[in-house]
Amino acid sequence: MNLILAFDFSTLSLSILISSLVFLLCKIVYNVYFHPLRHIPGPKLYATSRVPYITNVLMGRLAVRFHELHEQYGPVVRTASNEVSFISSDAWDTIYSRKNSSHQEFAKNYDKWNETANDFSHTLFLASKSDHPRMRKILSHAFSDKMLRDHVPILQAAIGKFLDGIKAASSDANGKPYESPVDFNLWFNLLAFDAVSDFVLGESFHTLTNTRHRAWLNNLSKTWFFISIVSSFKSLIKVKDAMSLLLPRKLLQAYVDQLKLVRKTAREKLDVLPPRPTLMSVARTAPKARPEDRTKHLYLSDHELLANAELIVTAGTDTSATALPATLYLLARNPSAMKKVTNEIRAFHSEDDIDFLALNKMPYLTACLTESLRLYSPVPEGLPRVVPDAGENICGHWIPGGVCSLNLRLQHETDRIQTFCQISPFAANRSSAHFTSPDSFIPERWLHDDSDPSTSKYTNDKTHAFRPFSTGPRDCIGQNFAMTSIRLVLSRLLYRFDVECATEDDWLDQPAYLLWQRRTLAMRLLPASARTST
Numbered sequence: 346m347n348l349i350l351a352f353d354f355s356t357l358s359l360s361i362l363i364s365s366l367v368f369l370l371c372k373i374v375y376n377v378y379f380h381p382l383r384h385i386p387g388p389k390l391y392a393t394s395r396v397p398y399i400t401n402v403l404m405g406r407l408a409v410r411f412h413e414l415h416e417q418y419g420p421v422v423r424t425a426s427n428e429v430s431f432i433s434s435d436a437w438d439t440i441y442s443r444k445n446s447s448h449q450e451f452a453k454n455y456d457k458w459n460e461t462a463n464d465f466s467h468t469l470f471l472a473s474k475s476d477h478p479r480m481r482k483i484l485s486h487a488f489s490d491k492m493l494r495d496h497v498p499i500l501q502a503a504i505g506k507f508l509d510g511i512k513a514a515s516s517d518a519n520g521k522p523y524e525s526p527v528d529f530n531l532w533f534n535l536l537a538f539d540a541v542s543d544f545v546l547g548e549s550f551h552t553l554t555n556t557r558h559r560a561w562l563n564n565l566s567k568t569w570f571f572i573s574i575v576s577s578f579k580s581l582i583k584v585k586d587a588m589s590l591l592l593p594r595k596l597l598q599a600y601v602d603q604l605k606l607v608r609k610t611a612r613e614k615l616d617v618l619p620p621r622p623t624l625m626s627v628a629r630t631a632p633k634a635r636p637e638d639r640t641k642h643l644y645l646s647d648h649e650l651l652a653n654a655e656l657i658v659t660a661g662t663d664t665s666a667t668a669l670p671a672t673l674y675l676l677a678r679n680p681s682a683m684k685k686v687t688n689e690i691r692a693f694h695s696e697d698d699i700d701f702l703a704l705n706k707m708p709y710l711t712a713c714l715t716e717s718l719r720l721y722s723p724v725p726e727g728l729p730r731v732v733p734d735a736g737e738n739i740c741g742h743w744i745p746g747g748v749c750s751l752n753l754r755l756q757h758e759t760d761r762i763q764t765f766c767q768i769s770p771f772a773a774n775r776s777s778a779h780f781t782s783p784d785s786f787i788p789e790r791w792l793h794d795d796s797d798p799s800t801s802k803y804t805n806d807k808t809h810a811f812r813p814f815s816t817g818p819r820d821c822i823g824q825n826f827a828m829t830s831i832r833l834v835l836s837r838l839l840y841r842f843d844v845e846c847a848t849e850d851d852w853l854d855q856p857a858y859l860l861w862q863r864r865t866l867a868m869r870l871l872p873a874s875a876r877t878s879t
């Protein structure tokens with residue numbers, strides 16, 4: 346009897362195993378040879394399933410791998426069974442700017458992102474097609490030119506603390522400055538966090554001068570790592586509460602606690618009229634100033650305002666905190682660019698002259714920052730979108746909307762497997778089809794100076810494919826804030842100090858999990874006078 350049972354059990358297990366393998370094989374054969382995306386160029390391995398894609402996510406190599414695939418297969422590549430990656434300027438317009446046959450927005454993949462972070466579903470970043478325009482309209486008041494100009498003095502005060510902080514950090518045990526390397530990755534992170542939180546909440550966490558909240562910044566980049574992993578798994582298998590299942594409890598707790606701190610501070614600001622406008626106060630008072638908007642539902646609920654305050658502190662900090670060290674590092678590695686930019690900056694009579702308007706007189710600095718955003722886009726990975734159900738023609742390729750698994754007739758909407766498309770800013774910006782010498786730091790390519798023969802070989806660069814802040818209705822709302830603050834920081838830093846790399850390490854070579862996992866950037870600080878300006 347036992348023998349019969351054992352036989353039955355092993356036969357059953359074997360049958361299940363064989364059927365699963367046959368099913369898997371059929372699925373692979375279907376995906377590669379019969380799937381509607383079968384004509385899209387790309388490696389067969391990537392067409393089989395999402396597994397190769399997720400393997401790259403796990404290794405932190407997704408952006409780099411996309412770049413390699415585009416170099417090999419051209420501007421359109423099938424990167425997973427149901428996903429296609431693009432890099433061209435036309436693709437940016439079709440996917441992100443609604444310049445497509447139906448003028449439809451390609452939706453974000455809400456399933457993938459939801460649950461991955463505290464309350465992001467109530468923010469601009471994950472707002473549905475119907476909620477997004479309302480939120481964006483209200484919050485864009487806070488990113489107006491006037492707001493930005495009014496915020497500059499606050500930013501300048503934070504930059505002053507940053508400059509004092511790095512000088513102190515360069516001191517040896519006896520307090521003698523310029524003796525020890527400074528970790529610019531850390532210091533730029535502190536500055537970005539203090540500056541953005543002051544802009545959003547009207548209160549800085551003073552991490553530049555106080556070590557109390559610094560642990561959070563560390564946790565933040567670790568959290569991007571987990572959000573990236575969890576969201577990729579969610580695209581493979583549907584798991585509920587994936588974040589808390591997969592994230593180590595201690596890390597999840599640290600992250601949630603700190604967001605609570607931002608949330609608590611934001612909540613205290615809800616009904617306080619601050620002495621100067623902040624993002625929260627502007628977003629809060631905009632509908633009151635225009636009562637007619639209430640009828641059009643142009644307001645943010647308290648819950649939405651708090652969730653957005655958290656999002657913007659988080660999104661604004663880590664992106665700016667990547668662009669700053671990357672630009673400084675690239676300048677330090679390229680002495681002729683460093684010399685040109687310091688000459689431009691030090692042409693000002695005094696550091697006090699470097700203000701909002703002065704930035705217009707620094708075209709070479711702007712070109713250096715732009716070139717750094719090209720080489721080392723702070724958001725390197727793809728910005729995935731769902732192809733509308735009716736399908737769309739993207740760059741001459743018909744990309745169908747959701748298809749049914751194994752092409753069986755759809756019985757239920759849930760049988761539909763969505764098709765995704767995306768552009769990875771890193772792959773678009775490093776493409777040899779777009780840029781001459783794509784891996785070199787050449788700020789001159791952005792200057793378009795016809796009288797300078799050294800720039801003429803870059804005139805054919807396809808600069809429209811370069812969109813580090815994305816494009817269309819969901820592009821980066823903080824891009825002017827970022828460009829202004831980064832240039833102010835770098836110009837005052839390079840006015841006061843010379844900076845040199847303290848290691849031979851290639852700092853740009855680091856993994857990315859949604860954002861780059863930045864490591865220590867050790868640099869030597871010297872007084873500016875040590876450098877000749879000719």
Ligand code: HEM
Binds near residue numbers: 471820
């Ligand atoms: C160099 C710095 C920055 C870069 C490269 C950058 C890049 C981007 C990109 C590519 C997106 C689109 C994401 C997507 O479509 O999935 C985005 C969205 C966003 N960014 Fe930035 N960002 C930067 C700085 C900032 C700053 C300083 C803030 C705020 C203070 C900010 C706030 C946001 C917000 C709220 C969104 C969502 C916008 C929406 O969905 O309407 N970013 N950013």
